[in-house]
Amino acid sequence: MDIFDKISKNMGGPLGQHQKWSHGYFSYPKLEGEIGAHMMFNGKEHLVWSLNNYLGLANHPEVREADAQAAADFGMAYPMGARMMSGNSKHHEELESDLAAYVGKEDAYLLNYGYQGMLSIIDTLVDRNDVIVYDAESHACIIDGLRLHMGKRYVYQHNDIESCEKQLERATKLAETTGGGILLITEGVFGMSGAQGKLKEIVALKDKFNFRILVDDAHGFGTMGKTGAGTHEEQDCIEGIDVYFGTFAKSMAGIGAFVAADKQIVDYLRYNMRSQIFAKALPMPMVLGLKKRLELLKSKPELREKLWQITNALQSGLKERGFNLGVTNTMVTPVFLEGELYEATALTRDLRENYGIFCSIVIYPVIPKGLILLRLIPTAAHSLEDVQRTLDAYSEMAEKLKAGYYKENKLVVA
Numbered sequence: 585m586d587i588f589d590k591i592s593k594n595m596g597g598p599l600g601q602h603q604k605w606s607h608g609y610f611s612y613p614k615l616e617g618e619i620g621a622h623m624m625f626n627g628k629e630h631l632v633w634s635l636n637n638y639l640g641l642a643n644h645p646e647v648r649e650a651d652a653q654a655a656a657d658f659g660m661a662y663p664m665g666a667r668m669m670s671g672n673s674k675h676h677e678e679l680e681s682d683l684a685a686y687v688g689k690e691d692a693y694l695l696n697y698g699y700q701g702m703l704s705i706i707d708t709l710v711d712r713n714d715v716i717v718y719d720a721e722s723h724a725c726i727i728d729g730l731r732l733h734m735g736k737r738y739v740y741q742h743n744d745i746e747s748c749e750k751q752l753e754r755a756t757k758l759a760e761t762t763g764g765g766i767l768l769i770t771e772g773v774f775g776m777s778g779a780q781g782k783l784k785e786i787v788a789l790k791d792k793f794n795f796r797i798l799v800d801d802a803h804g805f806g807t808m809g810k811t812g813a814g815t816h817e818e819q820d821c822i823e824g825i826d827v828y829f830g831t832f833a834k835s836m837a838g839i840g841a842f843v844a845a846d847k848q849i850v851d852y853l854r855y856n857m858r859s860q861i862f863a864k865a866l867p868m869p870m871v872l873g874l875k876k877r878l879e880l881l882k883s884k885p886e887l888r889e890k891l892w893q894i895t896n897a898l899q900s901g902l903k904e905r906g907f908n909l910g911v912t913n914t915m916v917t918p919v920f921l922e923g924e925l926y927e928a929t930a931l932t933r934d935l936r937e938n939y940g941i942f943c944s945i946v947i948y949p950v951i952p953k954g955l956i957l958l959r960l961i962p963t964a965a966h967s968l969e970d971v972q973r974t975l976d977a978y979s980e981m982a983e984k985l986k987a988g989y990y991k992e993n994k995l996v997v998a
Contacts, residue, residue, distance in 0.1 A: 621966045625942060631970055633943040633960040638807050638915065639887040640964035641877050642837035650876035651869055658868035667694075668855075671865030679875050680842070686882065687805070687813050687830065688822040689844035693854050694871075696863055698831035698841040702800055703729040704859040705829060705843055706769070708852075709798070710735060713764030715755040719743065719771065719781065723800060726769055735764065742774075745785045752793045765796065772801030772815030773808065776946060776959065778912025780808075780815055787824030796826040806835025806881050807915055812888050836877045840866050890964040891915060894971060898962050901975045907982070917960040918946075919978070923985055928956040930990040931981055939977040 621632050641647050665671035676694055684692035695701030706729030710716060716730060716737040730737050738754050741747035748768075755766045770781040786797060801814045809817030812835070816825045827845045832838035843853060855861070880887065895915045902909060908920040923931070928947050935941045946957035960974070984990060 621963060621970060623942075625936070628937075628940065630936065630940050630942045631973060633941070633962070633966075633974065635961060635963055635965070636833050637837045637963050637965055638803075638835040638891055638961075639837070639881065640890070641835070641880060641887070642965070644880065646880060647837075647873060647876055651873040654869035654872035658872075660867050660869060662868045663865045665865065666861060666863055667865045668861055673865075673868065673871070675868065675871050675875065676865060679871055679878070682875070682878055683830075683842050684844050686811075686878065687828050687844050688817070689828060689846070691847040691850040692842045692844040693850050693857075693860075694866055695841040695843060695860060696866055697839070698802060698833055699725040699728075700859055701831075701841040701843065702726055702829060703732065704857045705798065705827070705853065706730065706767075707732045708857045709827070710767055711764070713759075713762040715759050715762070715764060715766050716769060717748070717751045717755050717766060717795070718769040719748075719774075721774055721777070722769060723771060723775060723802070726771075726800060730769075735762070743779060743782050745782055745789075748786060749789060749792075752789060752795060755795070756793055766794065767798055768795050769798045769800070772799050772804035773914045773916065775803055775916060776918065776950070776957070777910055778914045778916030778918055779910075780804075780818070780913055783816055783825065784819040784821040787821045790824065797824065798827040798829065799825050800829050802829075802831040802841075803834055803914065803916060805830030807888065807891060812881055812885075832874055832877070835881065836874060838874055838877060839870055840874070887964050891962065894962040894964065894966045894968070897968055897971045898960065898974070901971060902978065905975060905979050905982075907978065915962055917962060919958040919960065921956040921958065921982070921985060922954060923956045923990070924954065927985065927990040931956070931985055932958070934984070934990070935977060935981055939981075941974055941977050 621635060622629055623632050663671040663673055667676065680692040680694055684690060702725040710733055712734040714735050716733055718726060718730065718737065718739055719742055720739050721742040736758055738751040740751040752766065759766050768786065770783070770786060772781055772783065774781065781799070783799060799816060801816070804815035806812045808815045811817065814828065814830065816822045816828065827843060827849060829841065829843050831841040843850070895917070899909060899917055902919060910918050910920055912918060925947055928945055932945045935943065944959040946959055951957050
């Protein structure tokens with residue numbers, strides 16, 4: 585098959601006939617104080633449900649002040665080197681110490697990026713003799729990390745403990761012949777479905793099998809648990825998680841990530857993770873800004889309370905109106921609809937252009953053909969008025985979809 589024919593088939597029709605996305609761009613107004621979830625898109629104000637800003641810290645006055653002061657004091661160039669060379673500072677080490685204590689681990693190591701970080705953790709922790717067991721719906725960064733693994737890997741059905749146990753049995757037999765170990769990888773919160781990974785049940789399997797657990801808690805860090813420490817705190821299994829990974833891009837509204845574990849494991853990663861050894865350290869404004877974000881995360885539980893107020897109002901309202909939210913038990917709010925690709929693009933554009941509501945859309949091949957997933961990310965920056973406006977718009981959109989309005993693929997923009 586010609587490569588362009590293959591692309592055309594995956595897109596659902598001949599090239600040129602497939603409806604194109606209208607990308608556009610956001611503009612972020614320069615305002616004093618806090619900005620909510622309303623932003624300008626192609627010159628029009630939109631209510632956005634696709635923000636990496638769970639706790640509303642992106643424009644918190646104290647965060648903006650810390651970011652600005654750090655930039656004024658150090659600029660963006662410092663530190664001028666990799667951590668192992670000339671790029672270390674007491675502020676980097678203090679942030680690592682604070683993060684480790686917060687998530688209940690001995691030590692932590694800063695990573696420049698979340699995606700790159702997870703790839704590198706997997707690549708560093710295992711060799712060709714080790715076996716990896718992982719959840720079928722793992723994030724793309726985990727999948728790409730698995731592709732670097734030169735040993736065997738076994739996948740278990742999503743959040744299925746019985747399937748997980750069977751794969752651990754297979755992994756154990758193989759590890760006995762190779763002399764390697766077993767690393768199980770899962771997520772604290774699955775970013776598409778909103779389901780929590782079954783961490784506590786997986787930890788319980790340690791009574792039967794010898795393995796280590798690596799948890800990607802990108803969405804859970806700062807949002808889940810009594811103190812916001814993460815999904816492992818939410819499920820009361822902090823000690824059972826061997827390697828904990830969190831990003832700064834979600835609850836902290838920043839850039840970068842960290843990995844936390846026993847000191848011996850962190851030291852091993854620190855001196856063997858090539859992507860960090862040969863990369864410039866996180867810039868000082870980001871590090872000092874992250875310290876302020878972590879301080880607020882710990883000292884202002886009302887931010888997390890506001891997030892859950894918005895989450896509960898949005899999810900209960902959608903359920904009352906008959907929408908299918910799948911199995912979410914976290915902030916991530918997926919809305920599943922039945923429809924084709926062209927209907928998905930039309931209804932998304934309708935919401936954006938005629939209702940002023942911007943949200944993420946997920947389609948085939950991420951989800952099966954015939955389904956549309958609109959993913960809403962509630963934040964502490966949203967208001968109950970935002971929720972009501974969205975509920976009303978979604979009800980009208982659903983009626984249009986049911987009536988076949990979007991099948992005509994002729995959307996009039998007001």
